[in-house]
Amino acid sequence: MRELSHDVSDPGAGSQSRALTGIVMKLNPRSLFLVVGVTVFFAAFVWLLTTRGPLAPVGVEIAMTTRTDLRPSVYGIGTVDAQHAYAIGPIQAGRVLRVLVDMGDPVKAGQLLAEIDPVDLHPRAEAAASSVARARQNAQAAQAQVTEADSRARLAQANSARYQALYQQNFVAMEMAESRRHEAAAARAALTAARASATGAQRDIGRAEAELHAINRVRNSLKLASPINGVVVAREAEPGATVVAGQAVLRLVDPARLWVRARVDQARAHGVQVGQAADIVLRSAPGSALPGKVVRIELQSDAVTEERIINVAFDPVPNQLYLGELAEVSIHLPGVRNVLTVPRAAVSRQNNQDGVWQAVDGRARFRPVQLGARTAERVQIVSGLAEGDSLVVYSAKQLDEDMRVRKQQLTQP
Structure with missing residues (x-):
């Protein structure tokens, strides 16, 4: 009765069951195996997709905040x-006559290193020296003329004064007194001219000596000497080479x-x-x-x-x-003691803000922090975390806010 009453109460279920059983009975073993294989493959695909594929949570390695001493660098x-390098070269163009040192040689301050061919400087220096000597002789002659003119002027002045006195006593004519006064004025003018010539002669001496000094300076500049106690690090010109003004022949440090x-x-x-x-x-x-x-x-x-x-x-x-x-x-840099630190690899930057990632209820959450001293391995946390807080150190791929994550060991222990 119970079976009959059951069949009468659910005739649809019974018919579906009998239909499914009939289909299964009609499948041959090969078709049945194919159906089972497709079902297993689909289940495995779904499992891989949700555990290892794009839909799987991102693996993250977790660390804790700790207190330690930092010695940042x-x-x-x-x-x-x-710090100081010297390019040794001439101040005017010329041909290198000789180089006395080579690369790596130690040198002393004032030591002769190289020499530039003076070409016509020696004759020019001799001519300038002759000009100086001639100017000095002319100055001596001009000074002698000053002495002579001064003597003539004093004599003419004395004669003029005497003839003026005689004219006042009516011993000489007025013309003679005027003549002597004219001679005194001419003598004074000659004295002035002689003094001017002497001054010009002295200036000629200065000009000639300046020319000689300039030639000697140029000639001395062609002898390249070391300004320091140093070492030759480069030899950039050889004897016979032509160099321009300012071009380095040697370099010292x-x-x-x-x-x-x-x-x-x-x-x-x-x-x-x-x-x-x-x-x-x-x-x-x-x-x-x-x-x-x-x-x-x-x-x-x-x-x-x-x-x-x-x-x-x-x-x-x-x-x-x-x-x-x-x-x-x-x-x-100055060190800090007993400060809150995290691994440097845990620090990230999002939207121009420093922070760390945390795994909260299986989701990635970015937490802004304020950083302090840093070393190669750890970073000081000034604010934003507390001691013992957990955070993400490494992740299998780049994290985004609210991304699904799971704890996983990603590095060798």
């Missing part, structure tokens, strides 16, 4: 350069004053000051750090590369350095 790269012209990212150069200690690692000695210090921060930065030029001097200077060698510089 700023990294830069540059080349070894001389002071080996006791060398530095590294380091380029530092402007975003990380904040806090760098003159006098701060630094470590210098040369390309030729990667395992050895040389002590140095910041001696100058150039005002003109590189607008193209967005780098600041910081000059770090060796302290002390090593015995052997090569100009132009690549060097890495680490400038030590």
Whole structure:
């Protein structure tokens, strides 16, 4: 009765079941296997799509905020350069007569390094010296004329005064007294002319001596001497070569004053000051750090590369350095103690705001923070996080707000 009453109460279900059973009975084993395979493949595809494919949550590695001491530093790269370099060359065009030193030779201040052919300077100097001698002789003659004119003037003045007295006593005629007065005036004029000639002769001496001095200076400038105690780093002209005014024949540097012209990212150069200690690692000695210090921060930065030029001097200077060698510089900034820090890899930037990503209820959330001191591995968090907060350090791909995430170990432990 129960089975009958069941069949009577649900005749549709029974018919569907019998129809499905009939279809299955009609399928051959090969068709049945194909249907099962397609079903399994579809299920596997959906599983991969939602767990490993584009619809799967992004794998993220989680870390915690911790307190630690930081010794921040700023990294830069540059080349070894001389603080003072000297280009030694003539002040006028000429032909190189001889070069007495070679590249790498140490030199002393005042040492003769090279000489330019003086060409006609020697005859010109001799002619100028003769002009000076002649001008001095002319000056002596002019002075003798002054002495003679002065004597004649005094004598003429005395005669004029005497004849004036005799004329007053009616011993001589007026014409004779006027004649003597005229002679006195002429003698005074001759004295003035003689003195003017003597002054001109003295000026001629000065002009001739200036010409001789100028020629001697030019001749001495053709003898190229070292201005410092240094080292020859370049020999740019050989004997017989013609050089123009200002062209370098030799280049010198002071080996006791060398530095590294380091380029530092402007975003990380904040806090760098003159006098701060630094470590210098040369390309030729990667395992050895040389002590140095910041001696100058150039005002003109590189607008193209967005780098600041910081000059770090060796302290002390090593015995052997090569100009132009690549060097890495680490400038030590003031350290901080017991501050909240996160791994540097966890810091991101969204919409011009520094922050970190956090996994909240399986979703990515960006949290703005204020950064402080930085090292190569960790960054100080001034505000925005608390000690023990979790945050995303690494992610399988770039995160976006509200993206599905799941915790996963992405790096080697």
